[in-house]
Amino acid sequence: MKILIYASKEKADYFRQLVSSNNVEFLHLEKKENISVPSDIIPYFDLALISLSFDFDTSYALIQKLREERSGSKVAAIAERNAADDIMSKLFEMDIDDYFILPDDSKRLLWAIEKLSSPKNIEKQSIKKGEDRLVIIGESPSVLNMMKFIKKTAPSDLPVLIEGDSGTGKELIANALHVQSSRSSGPIIAINCGAMPHDLLENELFGHEKGAFTGAAGKKRGLFELADNGTLFIDEIGEMDGASQVKLLRVLETGTFRRLGSTEELHSDVRIIAATNKVLENEITAGRFRTDLYYRLSVLRIAVPALRERASDIPLLINHFINQSGIDKNISTETIEALTAYSWPGNIRELKNAVNSAVVMSEGQEIKISDFPEAVRKKQQTSPVQISQDDGDNTGTLKNFIETAEKEFFIRALNKFGENKTEMAKALNISRDMLYRKLNKYGISY
Ligand SMILES: Nc1ncnc2c1ncn2[C@@H]1O[C@H](COP(=O)(O)OP(=O)(O)OP(=O)(O)O)[C@@H](O)[C@H]1O
Ligand SMILES: [Mg+2]
Numbered sequence: 417m418k419i420l421i422y423a424s425k426e427k428a429d430y431f432r433q434l435v436s437s438n439n440v441e442f443l444h445l446e447k448k449e450n451i452s453v454p455s456d457i458i459p460y461f462d463l464a465l466i467s468l469s470f471d472f473d474t475s476y477a478l479i480q481k482l483r484e485e486r487s488g489s490k491v492a493a494i495a496e497r498n499a500a501d502d503i504m505s506k507l508f509e510m511d512i513d514d515y516f517i518l519p520d521d522s523k524r525l526l527w528a529i530e531k532l533s534s535p536k537n538i539e540k541q542s543i544k545k546g547e548d549r550l551v552i553i554g555e556s557p558s559v560l561n562m563m564k565f566i567k568k569t570a571p572s573d574l575p576v577l578i579e580g581d582s583g584t585g586k587e588l589i590a591n592a593l594h595v596q597s598s599r600s601s602g603p604i605i606a607i608n609c610g611a612m613p614h615d616l617l618e619n620e621l622f623g624h625e626k627g628a629f630t631g632a633a634g635k636k637r638g639l640f641e642l643a644d645n646g647t648l649f650i651d652e653i654g655e656m657d658g659a660s661q662v663k664l665l666r667v668l669e670t671g672t673f674r675r676l677g678s679t680e681e682l683h684s685d686v687r688i689i690a691a692t693n694k695v696l697e698n699e700i701t702a703g704r705f706r707t708d709l710y711y712r713l714s715v716l717r718i719a720v721p722a723l724r725e726r727a728s729d730i731p732l733l734i735n736h737f738i739n740q741s742g743i744d745k746n747i748s749t750e751t752i753e754a755l756t757a758y759s760w761p762g763n764i765r766e767l768k769n770a771v772n773s774a775v776v777m778s779e780g781q782e783i784k785i786s787d788f789p790e791a792v793r794k795k796q797q798t799s800p801v802q803i804s805q806d807d808g809d810n811t812g813t814l815k816n817f818i819e820t821a822e823k824e825f826f827i828r829a830l831n832k833f834g835e836n837k838t839e840m841a842k843a844l845n846i847s848r849d850m851l852y853r854k855l856n857k858y859g860i861s862y
Pocket of ligand 2: 586587651
């Protein structure tokens, strides 16, 4: 795929460095005084990125020209966040496919490029709606680290272990790893060990020969065969039974496997991504998970944080899910703030479901806090502020009251400071030791 770029040399080089895909070729168009160049000087491109901050009038003329000359290609404008207001307002009037305001949109831009350039998508004319379900939203340090991890490890064939609570986005990460890898033209096949009776799991993974067991009427190819040249996503690996663990370990060690009831060694070129919401170390201690398999699977390992540990992403996610719903609705800052204060134990899945339901439930143009499920609002009522207002009815002890308030206080502080415990301890004027003691005391995961 060819990207035509009209920007300063520094910016063109910057993009070149950012984009890892080998399929992308950058064509840097030099700044021209007079852009009414004959069209055959403009090379063929799939996507043009035109920087408006470079030289507005020329860029504007170039966009018009590209539109006329290359109607089949995409043209996008790039502007800086601090660009002059009149540039920003013209941005909305221009005949362009998309615009990217930097640095805010740099991730979206990279994603658009990766998607356009992946072999699977190169044939597609446009990024279809619905594909944005693969976009990872968030700007908190932990999400940025996640993106970095995905970008670095996607090209590798080593197994990846994704650890995180339910609904934190493990499957999304697995898909992103696949899409950004050179296997993206191959399949990604998912299997959930928790949803499968143990005796069926082996059969699903490795397949069987006719007559391998009672009821095996015909030959069945297993997922390892079906995922050849692609990715096998093994979800809830902590639920995998011992026999399947042994077989999986063997595939990881030798690259070969056998169908049930067969002696023929089969080979398949599969990358394994496993996910778990259990702490596998505990499963090992309890004798339910093999240490050797754990080491094989966790060569590359990523821990996905709970949503409340990256609460600064909640507003972005809310807006994203509203947009994704395709229904035109607004939401006030106060409602977003109230939603940000909730602890979201079901993580992003819970937030997504709550927003989707609120979009449907809301009557006017604006989504209100009352449109959200009861659980979300209930949580608000148990906040310490409410308790103190309800003093008359409060029959609990003072100790209970203080502890409830203290717990809430630490959850909020954690939402605010995220991973930076040093800064958090400093702001709260307590030692880091004390901070960890309190977090542990109240069972707040950090
Ligand atoms: N960062 C994110 N940006 C946008 N959507 C997200 C993000 N993380 C998760 N989602 C969405 O939230 C939902 C839950 O994510 P996903 O299924 O990947 O979670 P999970 O960790 O696999 O959960 P479980 O352990 O319950 O299987 C999905 O619809 C997913 O698209
Ligand atoms: Mg999942």
